[in-house]
Amino acid sequence: MQQEIESEQQYLDLLYRRVEELRTEITDQLARARRSDADGPTDLLDRDAQVARLEERATMLDHAEHALCFGRLDRHDGTATYIGRMGLRSADLEPLLVDWRAPAAADFYTATARSGSDVVRRRHLRTRGRTVVGVNDELLDGSGSTAQSFVGEAALMEALTAERTGRMHEIVATLQAEQDDIIRSPADGVLVVQGGPGTGKTAVALHRTAYLLYTHTTIAERGVLVLGPSPAFLEYIQDVLPSLGETHAVLATVDSLVPGLQATRGEHAETAAVKALPLMAQVMAAAVQARQGAHSGEVTFTYQGDEYRITPAALTRLVRHAQQTDYPHNVARRTFRAELLDHIVELVLTREQQLYDSTDSGFEEELGRLDRALAKGEDHLPAKVEGAGTEVTGLAGRHEAPRLLRELTADAAVSGVLEDLWPHLSPEELLEELLSDGDRLAEAAGHLLDEHQQAALARPPRQGWTSGDIPLLDELAELLGEDEADQDAAAQARREAGVRYAQRVLAASGNAGAVSAEELADRFTERDGRPLAERAAADRSWAYGHVIVDEAQELSAMQWRMVLRRVPSGSMTVVGDVHQTAAVAGTTSWDTLAAEHDHRRWHRRELTISYRTPAPIMAAALPVLHALDPSASTPTCARTEGDHPWLRTTHGDLADQVRTAVGAERDAGGTFAVIAPHERLVEIAMAVEQAVPGASFGSEVDTTAPCVVLTPQQAKGLEFDRVLVVDPGTILAGRRGHSRLYVAMTRPTRELGLLVDGEVPAELAHLA
Numbered sequence: 001m002q003q004e005i006e007s008e009q010q011y012l013d014l015l016y017r018r019v020e021e022l023r024t025e026i027t028d029q030l031a032r033a034r035r036s037d038a039d040g041p042t043d044l045l046d047r048d049a050q051v052a053r054l055e056e057r058a059t060m061l062d063h064a065e066h067a068l069c070f071g072r073l074d075r076h077d078g079t080a081t082y083i084g085r086m087g088l089r090s091a092d093l094e095p096l097l098v099d100w101r102a103p104a105a106a107d108f109y110t111a112t113a114r115s116g117s118d119v120v121r122r123r124h125l126r127t128r129g130r131t132v133v134g135v136n137d138e139l140l141d142g143s144g145s146t147a148q149s150f151v152g153e154a155a156l157m158e159a160l161t162a163e164r165t166g167r168m169h170e171i172v173a174t175l176q177a178e179q180d181d182i183i184r185s186p187a188d189g190v191l192v193v194q195g196g197p198g199t200g201k202t203a204v205a206l207h208r209t210a211y212l213l214y215t216h217t218t219i220a221e222r223g224v225l226v227l228g229p230s231p232a233f234l235e236y237i238q239d240v241l242p243s244l245g246e247t248h249a250v251l252a253t254v255d256s257l258v259p260g261l262q263a264t265r266g267e268h269a270e271t272a273a274v275k276a277l278p279l280m281a282q283v284m285a286a287a288v289q290a291r292q293g294a295h296s297g298e299v300t301f302t303y304q305g306d307e308y309r310i311t312p313a314a315l316t317r318l319v320r321h322a323q324q325t326d327y328p329h330n331v332a333r334r335t336f337r338a339e340l341l342d343h344i345v346e347l348v349l350t351r352e353q354q355l356y357d358s359t360d361s362g363f364e365e366e367l368g369r370l371d372r373a374l375a376k377g378e379d380h381l382p383a384k385v386e387g388a389g390t391e392v393t394g395l396a397g398r399h400e401a402p403r404l405l406r407e408l409t410a411d412a413a414v415s416g417v418l419e420d421l422w423p424h425l426s427p428e429e430l431l432e433e434l435l436s437d438g439d440r441l442a443e444a445a446g447h448l449l450d451e452h453q454q455a456a457l458a459r460p461p462r463q464g465w466t467s468g469d470i471p472l473l474d475e476l477a478e479l480l481g482e483d484e485a486d487q488d489a490a491a492q493a494r495r496e497a498g499v500r501y502a503q504r505v506l507a508a509s510g511n512a513g514a515v516s517a518e519e520l521a522d523r524f525t526e527r528d529g530r531p532l533a534e535r536a537a538a539d540r541s542w543a544y545g546h547v548i549v550d551e552a553q554e555l556s557a558m559q560w561r562m563v564l565r566r567v568p569s570g571s572m573t574v575v576g577d578v579h580q581t582a583a584v585a586g587t588t589s590w591d592t593l594a595a596e597h598d599h600r601r602w603h604r605r606e607l608t609i610s611y612r613t614p615a616p617i618m619a620a621a622l623p624v625l626h627a628l629d630p631s632a633s634t635p636t637c638a639r640t641e642g643d644h645p646w647l648r649t650t651h652g653d654l655a656d657q658v659r660t661a662v663g664a665e666r667d668a669g670g671t672f673a674v675i676a677p678h679e680r681l682v683e684i685a686m687a688v689e690q691a692v693p694g695a696s697f698g699s700e701v702d703t704t705a706p707c708v709v710l711t712p713q714q715a716k717g718l719e720f721d722r723v724l725v726v727d728p729g730t731i732l733a734g735r736r737g738h739s740r741l742y743v744a745m746t747r748p749t750r751e752l753g754l755l756v757d758g759e760v761p762a763e764l765a766h767l768a
């Protein structure tokens with residue numbers, strides 16, 4: 001074996017020599033590119049792009065320090081392929097290392113003695129830094145033992161039993177066949193991956209992201225959006241994609257999907273449940289419609305001393321016409337305003353025509369009308385001023401409609417009517433009015449929501465936004481759109497920033513005079529220099545190439561609408577577990593979800609092996625799962641051995657017991673979490689803090705702290721070496737209690753303890 005290790009060490013040394021050569025080449029190229037004189041602005045831009053490309057490659061090589069090469073495949077014909085986290089070629093372009101995502105690497109994850117591949121041996125290389133510390137072989141030619149049930153079992157077990165750090169790591173070296181199969185599935189349609197706790201859904205979703213970005217240029221060009229359940233979860237996973245060399249991904253929660261908007265407060269579960277209803281999409285549409293030409297009876301206004309009226313029939317016709325454009329409200333507003341102004345011009349001209357026609361009707365009368373016309377001022381005697389119209393009355397003729405239109409557009413009373421009938425609206429002002437004004441809500445939603453639902457939505461003004469408001473605001477942003485004035489202002493601001501940047505670039509490059517800053521700025525704007533992920537995250541209407549939704553069972557119907565909108569191609573991977581649904585408005589059936597969006601193509605896959613949870617802990621949690629769903633299938637545990645969970649009861653001395661239990665864990669090393677019901681979080685956190693000063697809890701919890709205190713909802717998707725679940729009875733008694741307790745009990749990788757306050761719930765009686 002030592003001989004094998006030495007031989008692999010020689011190959012690894014060769015790979016690192018090549019990495020060093022490439023590093024030197026890139027450093028030289030970078031220095032040259034930065035020094036090079038750019039002849040003109042286009043050269044400058046090309047140079048910047050080249051520098052960015054080289055910097056990206058240099059960063060990728062930096063990741064070579066960990067597990068550069070982790071596998072080798074020996075084939076029937078005597079050839080060997082080395083598999084690693086990136087592809088490498090020698091100076092004369094011979095392949096030295098195959099990227100794990102390349103088709104040639106697929107056998108490393110999937111080949112078995114019976115799979116029909118020509119692989120005779122799969123070798124896992126275990127490395128520390130640049131040193132090979134071990135090799136594990138699987139013979140696939142039929143001669144070896146078939147007892148191993150996992151690919152690279154020794155390397156896998158080493159990874160699974162390692163102490164956790166509070167940050168997720170990539171698992172390219174030990175991916176299993178069922179996981180690899182999902183990672184490499186086609187990118188079209190919505191792929192739903194159902195799997196129990198710890199089956200690697202998050203890991204698979206992230207590795208699939210890296211695979212898709214590597215394999216599909218169309219996806220790489222638009223980036224991937226990765227949605228997770230909480231900011232703490234995003235921190236937990238944030239290192240995985242960069243360590244795989246991928247930067248074209250945006251990590252977000254559904255609450256942070258709309259740039260500039262933040263959920264700053266919670267709200268009553270009943271209110272959240274109403275806001276999550278799919279019906280709310282119709283309520284939002286009705287709220288917008290209610291602001292389009294809404295008026296009871298005739299609209300009247302005074303122009304140049306005369307009163308005009310717009311009849312309900314004319315108004316209805318104009319509103320319908322603007323609505324039929326199917327443009328969003330703020331865009332259709334242009335059509336409405338233009339046509340209403342034309343209508344008003346027509347009213348004015350008709351009135352003037354009538355005046356003209358009746359000049360014969362009597363001299364007295366004529367004089368009176370002429371006086372009135374003169375009283376309108378010089379501007380309204382076009383015939384005299386411009387030598388057109390009628391010499392007799394000075395009234396506007398039909399050919400003067402354009403001038404009249406200009407005057408009407410500038411008239412304050414007319415503008416007021418236009419604004420009242422079809423105002424420019426922002427999502428924030430419209431939702432604010434709707435939620436804080438019962439009459440407006442009843443007007444928009446009276447036929448859609450009952451009185452209780454309306455009452456649940458009502459709140460005082462200026463309260464700040466909740467998580468449930470964000471999808472409503474996004475829906476409204478879609479329905480309202482941006483009118484050209486908004487877009488022009490934004491484009492102008494972008495251009496001004498570009499000109500300032502271009503001026504700095506020209507000054508620094510000594511190219512001032514060769515091209516104007518404005519010209520250069522326009523070229524910069526065409527090629528926005530910001531990294532793709534930054535541009536995508538800042539743009540509400542960015543169309544991603546692929547969207548990954550983790551803990552997808554938590555999303556409400558309105559949140560799904562918001563997410564689907566961001567991926568017009570429909571290319572998505574949705575991972576979750578319908579038995580872990582903690583959100584009141586979350587999903588408990590993938591079939592129902594697919595039926596609600598049946599215009600998308602849905603594919604369904606399952607992960608069946610839990611890599612996190614040792615068998616004794618899974619066994620402890622199963623009665624909770626089966627109380628929720630007796631027919632639920634249970635994951636097989638990769639780790640069959642482990643400590644048995646303990647349960648202690650307390651009677652009125654819960655805080656003391658928490659202090660004692662937490663104190664006992666203080667110096668055990670690794671990560672430790674206390675999971676407590678939301679209602680008792682502060683009380684429990686204070687007890688924990690006394691035992692372990694510096695324990696982390698609250699909305700910005702730090703998962704790398706030696707001890708964290710979390711609610712079951714905050715614990716979603718996370719894992720810790722040791723977990724203490726406090727007062728499981730209260731967790732069970734709450735909404736979605738069984739799911740939440742199931743989540744809490746399946747977070748540990750090593751030890752689970754439960755402190756029951758009072759009577760032991762039936763679901764935990766087997767542990768008492």
Ligand SMILES: Nc1ncnc2c1ncn2[C@@H]1O[C@H](COP(=O)(O)OP(=O)(O)OP(=O)(O)O)[C@@H](O)[C@H]1O
Nearest residue numbers: 171174175176197198199200201202203611612717
């Ligand atoms: N093939 C593998 N090799 C090494 N580690 C793995 C493998 N698959 C999963 N793991 C590890 O198992 C743990 C659980 O994985 P992950 O968090 O992705 O599971 P999950 O299905 O998302 O869990 P949950 O539903 O509880 O959120 C992680 O530490 C992950 O790194």
